[in-house]
Amino acid sequence: MEDILIPKERHDAVVLIGVDRGENVEFIKVYAVSEEKAKQTLEEFFSAKGLFPGDYRLVSRGSEEVGERKAITTKSEASLSASLARLGLRLLSNGVLYLEGVERIYQFTLVSEALYQRITFEKGEDVKEEPVPEFEPLDVFSLGVDVLVENLRGTELGEVLPPDTVLLREPPLKEVYELLEKERDFPIVVETKDAGKYSSLDFPAIVRLPPLTVEEFAAELSERLGFRVEPERFLDYPPERLNLRNVDALARLVRALMARKRLSPEEALSLAVRLNLGGP
Structure with missing residues (x-):
């Protein structure tokens, strides 16, 4: 032996x-x-x-x-x-x-x-809201286990997952339960904005990607637009709007206003922010 x-x-x-x-x-x-x-x-x-x-x-x-x-x-x-x-x-x-x-x-x-406790959340009334700092989401995915991701950051998970992983976005609870119960030759990653919907299921790993800070949001937008955007513009933004997908959407709106309405960058940005928040 x-x-x-x-x-x-x-x-x-x-x-x-x-x-x-x-x-x-x-x-x-x-x-x-x-x-x-x-x-x-x-x-x-x-x-x-x-x-x-x-x-x-x-x-x-x-x-x-x-x-x-x-x-x-x-x-x-x-x-x-x-x-x-x-x-x-x-x-x-x-x-x-x-x-x-x-x-x-x-x-x-x-x-x-x-190790399990290091890479997962403790379940119960006091649920931790941050993943283990030294363990990046990509590292969790490479272990080949099923993962529940509360993605409030808007990260495109498909770009960082191993090729044999099946990504499900906001799937029905029953579908996930059936997948977790059966034997498979692939791991699944469930992406959601509300991890509580799947709290009854036992995932080996649960990761929370928090919203961007206003500084991060402004920096990402600045990079896409090619000019500096001040973080103070987004102090009134709700957390659910501070994500990478909304950065892309807002950047497209600013460029469209500049190109079609011939607004200056400052004018286009000011109007785009109001429209992005549903303002007049």
């Missing part, structure tokens, strides 16, 4: 782990040629390392296409390695899994309770 801890060339399963400075195993990912082999390998790894399954949460499981990959190594998992590094963890493995002749592989992903 100790063989599972020895790094070597493998053809049935490989174990990737994230360890902290004290060599504690905080993250486990098993790739195998079948679900049965993945389960067996995980059990053997727990036993050989003296770890307790109850100390870990299963956050992702399922099969996936091998595609063009020839092998799975710590080098081939560069995105995962970078994400774990930002959490203060090193990515290690028990060898190389060669994929010649293999079309699909099965994976289990587990995180320790301590």
